[in-house]
Amino acid sequence: MAAPVWSRLFLRGSVCGLRFGPRTRPGLSSPFLTRGHRLGPTDDEMYQRTTVTVMQKEPDSGPTVLSYSSRGFNIDGNRVIGPCAVVPPAILQWNVGSYKDITVESLSLFYLLEPRIEVLVLGTGARTERLDPNVLAFLRTKGIAVEVQDTPNACATFNFLSSERRIAAAGLIPPPSSALPE
Numbered sequence: 295m296a297a298p299v300w301s302r303l304f305l306r307g308s309v310c311g312l313r314f315g316p317r318t319r320p321g322l323s324s325p326f327l328t329r330g331h332r333l334g335p336t337d338d339e340m341y342q343r344t345t346v347t348v349m350q351k352e353p354d355s356g357p358t359v360l361s362y363s364s365r366g367f368n369i370d371g372n373r374v375i376g377p378c379a380v381v382p383p384a385i386l387q388w389n390v391g392s393y394k395d396i397t398v399e400s401l402s403l404f405y406l407l408e409p410r411i412e413v414l415v416l417g418t419g420a421r422t423e424r425l426d427p428n429v430l431a432f433l434r435t436k437g438i439a440v441e442v443q444d445t446p447n448a449c450a451t452f453n454f455l456s457s458e459r460r461i462a463a464a465g466l467i468p469p470p471s472s473a474l475p476e
Contacts, residue, residue, distance in 0.1 A: 356382045356383075356462075357382055359452060359453055359464070362466070367449075367466060369385050377389075377466060377467045377468065378466055379403055379404070379465050379466075380463060380465075381403065388466075392419065392467065393423040396418075396425055396465070398432050401414075405436040407463070409461060411462060411463045412461045413438070413455055413460060413461075413463075414433065414440050414462070415455065416465045417449060419470065425442055446469070452464040
């Protein structure tokens, strides 16, 4: 019973107000797979306008090193000249001239803090430099993991750890101007 009614509708070329074009014939394609009009922005999810949302910094994610130069750092919009210690929530001048000046005394700021930091990221300038093994062993006895890297990678590592809400601190020495990318 339904088959004769269905075939009669197809033979007339119209189904519920949809007209079949010359390329679509009954039996060759389904009327539900063809459309009698062009798609517009309101018709289909695929054709919706694309929007981009800029992710804002989460309120309690800690400081972020935005940029560095041979003169210093830009940390959350604060310009810091020379070597610095980033100890959330503070940014302090760090009294070291090069990686050779990193000693147990110069790192005392990092192990005297409460709450204790989990990871200390040290940026040693343009290159990753070897620190005194006694200094690294001392920090390990205090329960602090130390990551020694060149300054550009140390900034990225510190930003990553901060974004994960880890209790991290950084000691950063600016790279010389000859080592900066242009």
